[in-house]
Amino acid sequence: MNNDFRSINQPFSNEIVINGESYLYFGGTAYLGIPQNQDFINLYIEGIKKFGLNNGTSRSNNIQLGIYADAEQVAAKRFLAEDALITSSGYLAAQLTVKGLAPFGEVIYAPATHPALWLSEEPFSTTSFTGWKRETIETINTSGLKNWVLISNSMNNLFPEIYDFSFLNEIDHDKKITLIIDDSHGIGINNNGLSALISFPQKSNIEVVVVASMAKALGVDAGLVLGSKKIISQLKNTNMFVGASPSAAAGLFAFIHGEQIYGNARRKLLSNMEMFSENLSSDWKFVPGFPAFLINDPKIDQYLLRNRVLISSFPYPTKNSDPINRIILSSWHQHEDIARLISLLD
Template sequence: MPDFKSINQPFSNTINIDGNSYLYFGGTAYLGIPQNQDFINLYIEGIKKFGLNNGTSRTNNIQLGIYDEAEKVAAGRYGAEAALITSSGYLTAQLTLKAISVSGKVIYAPATHPALWLIDQPAHQQAFKDWKKETVSLINAAEEKTWVLVSNSMNNLIPEIYDFDFVKEIRSDKNIILVVDDSHGIGVNNNGMGAIVNLPKQENIENVVVASMAKALGVDAGIVLASSKIIDKLKSTNTFIGASPPSPAALYAFIHAGDIYNKALNKLKNNMAMFEDALNLTWKFEWDFPVYLPGETNFSQRLLQKQILISSFPYPNPTDEILNRIVLSAWHEKEDIEKLIAAINF
């Protein structure tokens, strides 16, 4: 059996191990940015302009202007009033929750990513649809006025995209801060806009989107999309003040990659349409999201015999059954999808 735990090459549509080439349908590089040569060229251009990294705090008296510029571009690109960018999605989630959690009582949705936990959260196996009903009833009957609801925008493993319109059912005299982790949706879902466009717009609801930029967007950084009031609050925290920012070269590439992201997303959509046309209706997937669950336990081994690698591991616990998922990317070519379809239908 080849050693798939010690791969020494970049992930792409193919992986070469022990002289054998495998088609790869896993990971989270939905737009294929790590292997997008136009994006790589922008990154190199950014390195030449700004160097490899910047180890100074964003509050230093001498600053690179690229950070403020990237935040303005991000806010405009994703339809937010303001944005904040840090060096990782985890850091972004932690500084956001630490700052916002003091505003009201915190409630976590099922399967909320551990990056958003302030302390270890108990295992939460409840279905999202049941949780949201209980949450509305709880808040409406409680004396507390301000509540912080924390959730992923989706469960990318199942997959399931969540609808947050239920928050409108909460009494209007309650103040709701809705913190949504959109790490797997930003750049892909809703024509690349992510979850922010579908969050409830109401006077008593403050929407805060946090996300890793390392997945679809291909940048080792984290982002917050929120009101200027929230962003100003986050930028005054000790966590933000004390942390080094991400690579300025990466943000230079992000700023100038609008057309690259759009072209990659269009290619991904074409790959998805081609694959979905051949799918058995018993498979589980969400429209506009490139992850597919066959539900067959030994599915990965059957594909491995055809030189195809997919995501396959126990979920949600190490002792549970194997969860098999096929993940499509913009780095896949038409021929890759055809080979995958032929292997599935064999």
């Protein structure tokens, strides 16, 4: 097949048509199917009519749209945080957070931390997350330094694993920890649709800050930071936040009014995952509740392609490596789509 899958000229959905051929699509990060959810699209259009296409003024301008503060209040309440900050992208949210908070202490990166969280070059790490936890406990507890900044993803979405941070309970109480967590793939999906913020130990010496792209499950081109009122206030006073243009108000309007839409989509996704996981062999690796399914079979993507099914497949960790082959489910999939996929895997 010579179809060009890098120049698709239509929206992603459960089905895409290329050169007149229809393919079922099981990839991407639109876990809740929001980009093709007509009710959410209607809210977005309503937001465009109300606020226009975009807003090129910074958040420091003397004339402001009130919806940005409103969306931050809604996000804080919805994801059980003291306060929230919204930027134009997840990358910007992560960068202003790590650059604003890294001076608080000695920085330690977890393995495979997303590039959006890097201060400069890729942090060096050769250990697993489990090994990193043991090393981190020993490093902090045996050091004379009191202030530390730990930076990590909330999960590994490629080799599905949700990280356990209960090890923080083993860190000495006299150590002050600022924990920055990227929850871009988990927010709205894991923790019953909330964020990773609720899954960390509640201790007086640990300050947790969650950053996330809202462009994945939440379907909005924006970035989010969740944390204490003190931390959010500090981040809002950084040059990076003050000088940047915000996200489109229309998307935030849809986010504010789309809580029921998100809930319905998540229930549909859970139903899809249940149907699919019940029919998988033990060769597949997945985390219950997260819609990524990994298999160690370098040829399965080509087999499915011959049967008009596209999945997530790319070489990792280098361009010469075998591909990581994953099936990604979304709320936009119908049960007949999943039944078709199951029949091919059988």
